[in-house]
Amino acid sequence: MRSVVVIAPVNHRVSPDHTCTAAVVALALDGWVDPGAASGPDAGAVVEAHRRWRAGARVREIAQILGVTPSSLRDQLRTGEMVLLPERVGSAGLCVQFGWTRSAQSLYRRKGVLPPPDGQDGRALWWWQETIDSWVEATELYWCPDCHHAFVAAAGAREHWTRVHG
Known part of the structure; x- marks a missing residue:
């Protein structure tokens, strides 16, 4: 059992x-x-x-x-x-949730697009899922309808669509 x-x-x-x-x-x-x-x-x-x-x-x-x-x-x-619970989301979890590469997630974090991490376990940064959910509600994300990747700018979503799906 x-x-x-x-x-x-x-x-x-x-x-x-x-x-x-x-x-x-x-x-x-x-x-x-x-x-x-x-x-x-x-x-x-x-x-x-x-x-x-x-x-x-x-x-x-x-x-x-x-x-x-x-x-x-x-x-x-x-x-x-x-x-x-509550769930903590690490960098890899963000990549899965939004379809990002590690480098894209790191860039978004460094440029202040993502909210600051809620904590750190060793070298690993983490966010409460509720922090990410609040950020998603407050941020206009552009989702690819085919592969469900999220983009923070419409231009990025268009470029992705043209390069990957067009």
Whole structure:
């Protein structure tokens, strides 16, 4: 049986029909979760981990609070075995979300087109998903209808269309 542990704020909406009312929710993917099957961090550690996550703590600090190694926590986050909410979006995530290259994302960040990062974990910059969502709402983006890449200028979108799809 495989389960996913979600560490989320109280009353966080995890889907259109479900609201998380506890600090930790174990989601059974292949049946009911057996509460005695796995030992994990106590509730106090989970609440503290979430509080520190929301305050911008590094993954290394969260792992220490939860009593796991940083590499184990990173693996669990990468595979979806653990989810920490609210979601942080790194540079690679922005590239996927908007269809950008790493160099385009870096240029947009350096020129101030993107909002400043909400935090940094080691050398990696990150933004809260809500920061990116607010930026998208406030910014006129030009989307390619064929490949769904976002452009911050109409001229860039036209050049892309001509060069790639024209």
